Every structure is written in structure tokens, then in C-alpha cells.
Amino acid sequence: MDVQAWTYLIVGLTFALYIGIAIWSKAGSTKEFYVAGAGVPPLANGMATAADWMSAASFISMAGLISFMGYDGSIYLMGWTGGYVLLALLLAPYLRKFGKFTVPDFVGDRYYSNAARTVAVICAVFVSFTYVAGQMRGVGVVFSRFLEVPINIGILIGMGIVFFYAVLGGMKGITYTQVAQYCVLIFAYMVPAIFISMMIVGTPVPQQGFGSMLTDGGGYLLDKLNGLHQELGFAAYTDGSKPMIDVFFITFALMVGTAGLPHVIVRFFTVPKVRDARVSAGWALVFIALLYTTAPAVAAFARYNLINTVSNTQYVELPSWFKTWEGTGLIAWVDKNDDGAVQYVNGKAFAGKPVFTEGEGAEGQRLISNELTDNNNELYIDRDIMVLANPEIANLPAWVIALVAAGGLAAALSTAAGLLLVISTSVAHDLIKKQFNPDLNEKSEVLIARIAVACAVLIAGYFGINPPGFVAQVVAFAFGLAASSFFPVIIMGIFYKRMNKEGAIAGMLTGIGFTAAYIIYFKFINPAANTPDNWFLGISPEGIGTVGMLINFVVSFIVSKITPAPPEDIQELVDSLRYPKGAGEASTH
Amino acid sequence: MEKGKLQEYWQTNLKYLVGLLAIWFVVSYGLGIFLAEPLNAIRFPEWSGGGGFQLGFWFAQQGSIYVFVILIFVYVGLMNRLDKKYDVHED
Numbered sequence: 001m002d003v004q005a006w007t008y009l010i011v012g013l014t015f016a017l018y019i020g021i022a023i024w025s026k027a028g029s030t031k032e033f034y035v036a037g038a039g040v041p042p043l044a045n046g047m048a049t050a051a052d053w054m055s056a057a058s059f060i061s062m063a064g065l066i067s068f069m070g071y072d073g074s075i076y077l078m079g080w081t082g083g084y085v086l087l088a089l090l091l092a093p094y095l096r097k098f099g100k101f102t103v104p105d106f107v108g109d110r111y112y113s114n115a116a117r118t119v120a121v122i123c124a125v126f127v128s129f130t131y132v133a134g135q136m137r138g139v140g141v142v143f144s145r146f147l148e149v150p151i152n153i154g155i156l157i158g159m160g161i162v163f164f165y166a167v168l169g170g171m172k173g174i175t176y177t178q179v180a181q182y183c184v185l186i187f188a189y190m191v192p193a194i195f196i197s198m199m200i201v202g203t204p205v206p207q208q209g210f211g212s213m214l215t216d217g218g219g220y221l222l223d224k225l226n227g228l229h230q231e232l233g234f235a236a237y238t239d240g241s242k243p244m245i246d247v248f249f250i251t252f253a254l255m256v257g258t259a260g261l262p263h264v265i266v267r268f269f270t271v272p273k274v275r276d277a278r279v280s281a282g283w284a285l286v287f288i289a290l291l292y293t294t295a296p297a298v299a300a301f302a303r304y305n306l307i308n309t310v311s312n313t314q315y316v317e318l319p320s321w322f323k324t325w326e327g328t329g330l331i332a333w334v335d336k337n338d339d340g341a342v343q344y345v346n347g348k349a350f351a352g353k354p355v356f357t358e359g360e361g362a363e364g365q366r367l368i369s370n371e372l373t374d375n376n377n378e379l380y381i382d383r384d385i386m387v388l389a390n391p392e393i394a395n396l397p398a399w400v401i402a403l404v405a406a407g408g409l410a411a412a413l414s415t416a417a418g419l420l421l422v423i424s425t426s427v428a429h430d431l432i433k434k435q436f437n438p439d440l441n442e443k444s445e446v447l448i449a450r451i452a453v454a455c456a457v458l459i460a461g462y463f464g465i466n467p468p469g470f471v472a473q474v475v476a477f478a479f480g481l482a483a484s485s486f487f488p489v490i491i492m493g494i495f496y497k498r499m500n501k502e503g504a505i506a507g508m509l510t511g512i513g514f515t516a517a518y519i520i521y522f523k524f525i526n527p528a529a530n531t532p533d534n535w536f537l538g539i540s541p542e543g544i545g546t547v548g549m550l551i552n553f554v555v556s557f558i559v560s561k562i563t564p565a566p567p568e569d570i571q572e573l574v575d576s577l578r579y580p581k582g583a584g585e586a587s588t589h
Numbered sequence: 590m591e592k593g594k595l596q597e598y599w600q601t602n603l604k605y606l607v608g609l610l611a612i613w614f615v616v617s618y619g620l621g622i623f624l625a626e627p628l629n630a631i632r633f634p635e636w637s638g639g640g641g642f643q644l645g646f647w648f649a650q651q652g653s654i655y656v657f658v659i660l661i662f663v664y665v666g667l668m669n670r671l672d673k674k675y676d677v678h679e680d
Contacts, residue, residue, distance in 0.1 A: 074649035211639030220641030
């Protein structure tokens with residue numbers, strides 16, 4: 001069987017599985033629809049959280065990014081895992097004790113204010129839409145490369161699947177589908193990683209393997225990479241080139257942002273008890289760590305394979321994967337010195353993404369019309385292809401390549417579903433039920449929630465097919481906003497009894513205002529000035545959420561000091577959050 | 590339960606939090622970022638099979654993640670014991 005037949009088979013089987021689970025786990029009540037009846041076992045919730053959290057970006061893009069960034073890639077590895085410590089220690093148990101359905105629910109009740117609830121709803125919806133557009137795009141890319149259907153058809157198929165199980169099953173359907181999706185995606189990630197580790201360093205454990213000796217006798221892999229990097233003019237693989245202060249701020253913003261993302265937090269509402277919330281954060285991180293400790297190994301192997309295969313190789317002698325990906329436009333080569341060989345050194349081969357023209361070059365390569373740079377680099381490689389192309393680069397069997405496609409789809413679909421649910425609960429529960437129509441009965445609320453999911457799927461699909469040019473830029477936004485709004489407001493709500501609504505609202509507005517202004521200025525108004533010299537203390541827009549968070553903390557503290565204390569019953573509510581006893585009762589409302 | 594007892598429970602919880610978060614900070618930001626360069630002079634012993642790892646780089650890309658996992662389970666264990674001791678555990 002060829003790759004395409006395998007892909008149809010494996011992707012078809014996984015999709016049938018997801019639909020089967022959806023039918024089995026149809027939701028009846030609002031509690032089932034929003035939080036899976038708060039009856040998910042902690043281990044299953046850990047797996048679902050892992051699938052929810054690990055998106056197309058984690059699965060497809062991250063190892064590729066690290067591969068090109070070396071040590072600097074640690075910002076993603078630490079930033080996207082360290083937040084779970086904060087979640088387990090500072091947020092999850094208390095929010096579970098609170099026992100309602102959503103993050104805006106908590107903000108609105110704790111700060112006895114519909115204004116605060118509305119700010120939270122807007123942030124939750126914005127953050128979730130930013131994310132979900134990227135997921136839909138990821139689905140489209142996988143479909144178009146492996147099944148050779150147009151990207152838009154791929155997105156429509158993905159939308160259909162998510163539509164089916166999110167609308168029907170709500171959180172209950174999503175949770176159990178995510179458990180299945182985790183199994184698919186981790187298997188799909190580990191199998192090629194183990195194969196490649198065996199080939200390059202001769203050990204089946206990639207985590208240890210990338211610190212081992214090469215089987216071809218070239219010494220340690222990382223030493224070899226550092227040597228190759230030096231030869232080609234890149235910074236040493238294990239050193240990186242970002243300033244330390246920026247690495248610190250970006251890592252911190254990603255950690256705090258992770259802990260503040262509504263689709264992650266809401267997963268901890270689905271377990272039966274407070275102690276389940278703590279331990280399921282632990283399980284979630286175990287399942288995430290499995291992929292996140294493998295990713296840097298995959299990155300190093302891929303880097304080594306790439307340089308070895310292409311550097312100074314004659315174009316006509318390159319393996320077939322090079323031409324396949326050149327066909328998709330994600331690789332491009334310009335023969336600057338007319339020697340027919342690929343020179344791959346530090347620097348950009350040309351400005352921007354490749355713009356291909358008709359006809360072929362002397363060696364049969366696709367021609368581009370971009371303006372060339374004056375350095376010697378001749379190669380353009382899109383970072384996203386490293387994970388997807390890795391099995392081909394390493395000559396693995398066809399079924400492994402098909403498996404990677406199914407894994408990428410599982411990662412994208414699971415995250416998309418979690419985000420769509422946040423959007424629909426925010427609208428149906430926090431906006432319509434809590435603010436416009438408190439008398440809404442259970443049955444109509446579930447119906448409205450289903451309609452809201454359906455609309456959200458359609459809007460997300462639209463953005464997937466017509467991606468706004470700013471998707472990449474707004475990812476910094478999602479984390480910055482989560483870090484500078486939700487995180488401080490929830491932490492203060494639990495750990496500082498005296499915090500009142502004036503403080504919380506002032507803190508959120510200044511935190512978000514500062515972060516948004518900084519990002520908008522450098523990403524949209526004046527992108528030319530987006531260089532380290534112009535940054536505040538050398539902090540990039542990706543890391544500014546950390547500063548926004550600090551501003552939020554300070555402002556809310558000061559404002560709460562000079563305004564009246566919160567009412568007695570709110571202080572009692574905070575007290576009750578701090579002790580696990582009685583979480584079961586609190587969840588029935 | 591009486592207020593003083595609950596206060597005591599909360600104070601112990603806060604003590605655990607400060608201790609564990611200090612480790613969280615030192616391992617990731619201390620060893621993985623601020624001290625990464627000097628630590629890179631140290632390598633894993635050869636018998637470990639990971640002799641290519643420089644310590645600072647390893648903490649940034651592997652070690653910190655393992656410590657994060659351990660920290661959460663340590664907290665779970667500590668709190669389960671504490672909940673029982675102060676009789677605030679569920680069921």
C-alpha cells in the first residue's frame with residue numbers, strides 16, 4: 001500500500017472512532033454539556049487536558065521551531081509546561097471548589113459585578129477565536145499534503161467532524177473524544193521519534209538519545225551540531241542568540257498565559273473532587289511532558305538530518321522528499337552561484353515567502369521572483385515541515401508517514417473542540433443566561449449552547465479558509481491577554497480576601513490596556529520599529545504579557561486599598577474556596 | 590470547624606506553596622536561563638549515555654520539565670495528608 005492509501009485508512013479509522021464516541025456520550029443537561037457532569041476520572045481528565053492543550057502548533061510546528069532556534073527553543077518547552085505547576089498549585093483546586101461552569105462565572109461572582117463578567121467574556125471569546133483559526137488551518141494543511149485534496153475541502157471535512165461531536169456531546173463528548181485523540185497523537189509522535197533515534201544514535205529513548213554519540217562515529221550529536229553550525233555561520237545549537245532578559249520574560253508570559261487560558265482552566269471543572277483537580281493537573285503534565293521532552297530530541301535529529309542531506313549537495317541528487325515539499329511551496333532553492341549545489345548557511349536567501357514563477361531553472365528547480373539578498377544562503381525552508389517531513393527524510397515506512405498525518409489531525413481537532421466549547425459556554429451561559437435572561441430553563445439553555453457551538457464552528461471554518469494575515473501576530477496576543485487579565489484576577493480572588501471589584505476591574509483594564517497597546521504598536525502600527533533597541537527594557541511583544549501581569553497586580557492592589565472592602569458574603573465565599581470539603585454540593589446549582 | 594484551625598490549615602498550605610514555587614523558579618529560570626551559560630561547562634558523565642548534554646542546556650530542554658511533574662505530585666501528596674489531618678477532605 002502506498003502512503004495515500006495508508007493515510008485514508010488510518011485517518012478514516014480515527015474519524016470513525018471519534019464519531020462513535022460522540023454518539024455514545026450524548027449530553028442531556030447543561031451540567032453534562034458544560035462540564036461533562038463533573039464526573040470525569042482524574043486520569044482521563046489528564047489525558048483530555050493534554051490533548052486539549054497540545055494543538056496543531058505543538059504537534060506540527062514546535063519541534064521545527066526548536067530545530068531552527070536551538071537553545072532559544074527552550075522558551076516554548078519550559079513556557080508551555082511550567083504553567084501547569086501554577087495551575088495545580090494556585091488555580092485548579094480552588095476553582096473546582098468554586099464549582100461553577102466557566103472562568104467568567106468565577107470573575108463575575110467573586111467580584112459581584114456584571115461589568116467584570118463582561119470583560120472576562122470578551123477576553124475568553126477573543127483568546128479562543130485567535131487560537132481556533134490556527135487549528136482549522138492546521139487541519140487544512142495536513143489534508144492537502146497527505147490526501148491531496150484542496151486545503152478548503154480539508155477544512156470543511158474537519159469542520160464537519162468537530163461540528164458533529166461538539167454539538168451533540170458538548171463537554172462530555174469532547175472529553176472522551178480527546179482521550180482517544182491523545183492516544184492517537186502521542187503514538188503518532190513517538191513512533192517516528194523512536195525510529196529516528198535508533199537510526200541516528202542507536203538508542204530507542206529519544207530523550208536520552210539526543211545527548212548520545214552518533215552511530216556513524218562522529219562523536220556526540222550535540223557537539224557535531226555545534227560544529228556544523230559554526231561552519232555554516234549559525235549560533236551554536238546549545239547557546240542560542242536571544243538576549244537573556246527576553247528569554248526570561250517570554251518564558252514567564254507563556255507560563256502564566258497557559259495557566260490563564262480559559263479552555264485549559266475549564267477542564268478542571270469536570271472532575272468530581274478538589275483533590276482530583278490537583279492530581280489531574282499532574283497527570284495532564286505527565287502526558288504533555290511525554291511529547292514535550294521528545295520534541296527537542298526530534299528537533300536535534302531533524303536538524304542533523306537536514307544539514308547532512310542538503311548542505312553542499314547537488315540539487316539533482318537530492319532525495320525525493322525535497323522535491324515533494326518544493327512542490328507545496330514550503331521549500332525553495334535559488335542557485336545564486338550557479339554551481340548546481342545547495343549552499344545552506346546563516347541568513348535569509350531572499351526577502352519574504354517564496355513567490356514562484358512559471359518554468360524551471362537549469363537543474364529543474366522551481367523559479368522564484370523574490371528579491372535576492374546578498375548573503376550566500378540559497379535555501380528557504382518553512383519550519384512547519386520538519387515534523388511532517390521527518391519520517392520521509394528518515395525513509396520510514398509508509399504507514400508511519402500516514403500515522404503522522406492522523407496525529408496532526410487529532411492534535412488540531414481536539415484543541416479546536418475545546419476552544420469552541422469555551423466560546424459557546426461564554427455566550428450561552430455567561431452572556432444570555434446570566435445577563436439577559438436569568439429565567440432561561442435548562443432545556444433551552446442547552447439548545448442555545450448547541451446553536452452557539454454550531455455558529456462558532458462556522459466562523460472558525462471561515463477564518464480557516466480565509467485566514468486573516470495577522471493570525472501569527474495575534475498568538476502573542478492570546479498569551480499576553482490571558483497573562484495580563486485572567487491570571488492576576490483569579491489569583492487575587494483566591495489569595496487576597498480584601499480584593500474588591502474596583503481593584504479587579506481597574507487591574508484588568510490597565511493590564512490588558514498596556515499589553516494590547518504594546519503589541520498593537522510593534523506588530524501593527526509601526527512594525528519597522530520592532531527591534532530590540534526600541535523595546536521597553538529589551539522585552540519583545542511576545543514577552544510583554546509578563547509586564548502587563550505585574551501592572552495588573554500592582555494597580556488592583558492599590559485601588560482595592562483605597563476603596564471599600566468586598567461584602568461579607570464574598571469574604572465568606574473566598575474562605576470556603578480554601579477548604580476542599582463540600583465541593584460535591586457546590587457543583588449542583 | 591473552628592476558625593483558628595482552618596487558619597492553621599491555610600497557613601500550612603501557603604508554606605507548601607512558597608517552598609514548591611521557589612524550587613519551580615530556581616530550576617527553570619535559575620538553572621535553565623540565568624545560570625545556563627556557566628552550567629554548560631559541566632557535562633553529564635559518560636556512563637549515563639547522555640554525555641553530549643551540557644547541564645544548562647539540559648535543564649532548559651529536559652530537566653525543568655521533569656522537575657515540574659515531580660513538584661505537582663509532591664504537592665498532591667502533601668495536601669492529601671494535610672486535608673486528612675485537618676479533616677477537610679471530601680467524603
